[in-house]
Amino acid sequence: MFWLILCVVVVDVLLASFEVTVPNKHLLAIRGRPAVLGCEFTPDPDLSNLVVTWQRQEDARVVHSFYYQQDQLDRQSLKYHNRTSLYVSELHKGNASLRIAAVRPKDAGWYMCIVSNTKGTGRALMQVTYGALYSEPRLSIHVNSSALKVQFETEGFPKPEVIWLGEHDQNLSYHLEIHGQTEDGLYFIKSICEAQKPVINITFTLKNHLLNQNLQRPVVLSYDEDTTDHMIIVLAVLSVVCILLVIVIIWLAVQKQNKQRSSL
Known part of the structure; x- marks a missing residue:
């Protein structure tokens, strides 16, 4: 035992x-x-x-x-x-x-x-x-008669924190689109900040807290509104001239065909 x-x-x-x-x-x-x-x-x-x-x-x-x-x-x-x-x-x-x-x-x-x-x-x-680490943000700039829009696009996971800062580190309002996950499990992010001043000095910041990723992309540029207006006027004039040239060419072609028919 x-x-x-x-x-x-x-x-x-x-x-x-x-x-x-x-x-x-x-x-x-x-x-x-x-x-x-x-x-x-x-x-x-x-x-x-x-x-x-x-x-x-x-x-x-x-x-x-x-x-x-x-x-x-x-x-x-x-x-x-x-x-x-x-x-x-x-x-x-x-x-x-x-x-x-x-x-x-x-x-x-x-x-x-x-x-x-x-x-x-x-x-x-x-x-x-x-x-998933967010990819290098892709920059695009859109200009119209009233404002300039700065846009960044990127993909990653999970949903990030997005911040836009002005020249003096003040928070700026912005538009943010977050599209659903792709087959790779990524979120597609598109953020747009609209600026009204001729001189632009803003910073786009994206934070992926899960992976301690912090992307900061400053955008500094200037544009002359008068020059922009002049360019728009010049483009409009050129468009009118091109239209007139096309009309003249068509008219001359029609006249030539009429002469050929009359000679027969």
Whole structure:
């Protein structure tokens, strides 16, 4: 009886000593870049009984499996096909980290690392959040008779904070359009600030707080309203002249055809 109790205690101690942990409970993954989901376990040099399974916690989809000392991907979700790998050379050290190549929006969510070997079985949970750096803002300027409009366009994720500042760092009113997510999981941003003065000195600022991205693009320019008006007048005159020339050419062509017919 004593030996039976002793064996049970020893087994309990061995099982209690087995542990599966994730160094970081939360991972921020950036669009298009690889993400490494860390997972560590109590190692056993003998890998013949090692089973490592990564799966999505929300629906138990298999992300990656390893047993019989090799990858077993028959049940792997198609969304992760040819995109995942383990650090096989590190398994004997207790490293069950998963690498996901080229992160996509739908990779965000909860992941479970499940490990089993001769020392026990355990699991650990972690969350992956997705973010995308905003692209270089594209500048365009629209001029009409009453105002000048400065516009920036860019794409990223999540929704950003947008600020327009004047020459003396005063907040300016602006128009902001945020279009729904594309297939790449990006928001399309278009922001327009209208300026009334001949001399423009304003700054467009976009902040992606999730990725600590801060884009600032100053716009400094000047335009002569009189020159603009003169250009409009000149263009109008040229348009009239072109129309008159076309009319004259058509009239001469008609006269020539009439002469040819009369000579016949």
